[in-house]
Amino acid sequence: MKRLDPEDLIKACKAGKRKYQEKLFRLYSEELFGLCLYYSRDQADAEDTLHEGFIKIFKNIKQYSFQGSFEGWMRRIMVNTALEKYRKGQHLQLLEEYPELNADAFDENAFSKLAAKDLLKMVQDLSPKYRMVFNLYAIEGYSHKEISEMLGISIGTSKSNLARARAVLQEKVKNYYEQKNYKVNK
Numbered sequence: 001m002k003r004l005d006p007e008d009l010i011k012a013c014k015a016g017k018r019k020y021q022e023k024l025f026r027l028y029s030e031e032l033f034g035l036c037l038y039y040s041r042d043q044a045d046a047e048d049t050l051h052e053g054f055i056k057i058f059k060n061i062k063q064y065s066f067q068g069s070f071e072g073w074m075r076r077i078m079v080n081t082a083l084e085k086y087r088k089g090q091h092l093q094l095l096e097e098y099p100e101l102n103a104d105a106f107d108e109n110a111f112s113k114l115a116a117k118d119l120l121k122m123v124q125d126l127s128p129k130y131r132m133v134f135n136l137y138a139i140e141g142y143s144h145k146e147i148s149e150m151l152g153i154s155i156g157t158s159k160s161n162l163a164r165a166r167a168v169l170q171e172k173v174k175n176y177y178e179q180k181n182y183k184v185n186k
Contacts, residue, residue, distance in 0.1 A: 010070060013061050021058055028071070032078050038135045039082035041124055053081040055124070079140060083150055086132050122172045130165035137162050
């Protein structure tokens with residue numbers, strides 16, 4: 001069977017051809033699963049988000065007009081799926097309280113020395129509000145205004161949650177290095 005170019009694959013999916021939908025899933029699921037992990041509390045939650053997102057992708061693929069990046073279009077659907085899950089479960093989530101942290105006394109380069117899986121786990125361990133704002137701002141590049149609109153919070157709350165998320169992550173990285181007996185610059 002000849003290899004389809006991405007545009008033909010998308011057209012076949014628009015036509016509802018299941019085997020091409022499976023090919024699309026296999027082609028992009030690993031990358032999109034990584035994105036889902038950042039917005040989820042664990043792997044099972046990320047898998048749920050991935051599957052819900054792909055259902056939405058296939059349901060709405062006829063709306064994709066080949067303007068802009070298809071990967072970007074799918075990524076936006078996954079982020080929106082994670083946001084919807086967050087909003088639905090928001091009333092059930094307890095906000096973790098963290099002691100005041102001294103974010104200025106930490107070497108920013110320590111993040112670059114951390115294994116991606118360890119950093120991912122630290123992000124997943126953030127409270128849902130901190131994790132969502134951190135990911136939308138630091139990973140997706142949304143502005144505080146956009147985040148405030150998406151999450152129904154004030155711009156100031158978005159900024160505060162980002163600052164707290166960064167401080168918590170810095171403390172977690174510091175603790176990680178102390179446990180590993182690595183030296184962290186202060």
